[in-house]
Amino acid sequence: MRNLIIAPSVLACDFLNIGSEVQMLNESKADWIHIDVMDGVFVPNISFGFPVLEAINKVATKVLDVHLMIEKPEQYITTFAKAGAKVITVHYEACPHVHRTIQQIKDAGCLAGVAINPGTPVEVYQDIIADLDLALIMSVNPGFGGQKFIPNAINKTKRLAEMAAKAGNASLKIEIDGGVTMANAADLYQAGADVLVAGSFVFASKDPKATIAELLSVAN
């Protein structure tokens, strides 16, 4: 059985109690904490930036997985790494020099990820797949939590898993982000997903730790 990582997105947490929300994630079976950074330009929403990441980093014992939904992400890589990011994912659509940006992320000591929007085909990964640590398939249009899962993400996951195998990148992590619930988690895992992001499904549930464990159980 392949390992599965659950990465709850703090975008859906109670910001008034972010310290105790992160503490709850520390005690859960989630291996990563997903941090959605939005600039109001690349996506039509603004979330949070460095001070919030630094605050989370003081409390978190899990890997901080930073998803940059921002223009010109290359200008901020080293600052995000210093603020506590261990995985940094930039958007393919925001990076004219994506190969260089991947190297910058690695030079900053982080795992390098590239995300694609629902309208971007997985084939854009072809010439960077050997350099990537992580490929993030958006299963909603980025910008907001709580949206409905776009089922074509399952087909994209299968195609990307085949591409990674052909390219000989056995360690590539495929991450799926947006609208993940128990209605699609098993299909995504079987299609080849290694990391499932879940925001509202976890934080809106009565028992978030149990919900995380339930998501993880699809890998058993």
Ligand SMILES: O=C(CO)[C@@H](O)[C@H](O)COP(=O)(O)O
């Ligand atoms: O990057 C994004 C949205 O742009 C995601 O990480 C969402 O924050 C996930 O939230 P849910 O769809 O699971 O509520």
Ligand SMILES: [Co+2]
């Ligand atoms: Co995200």
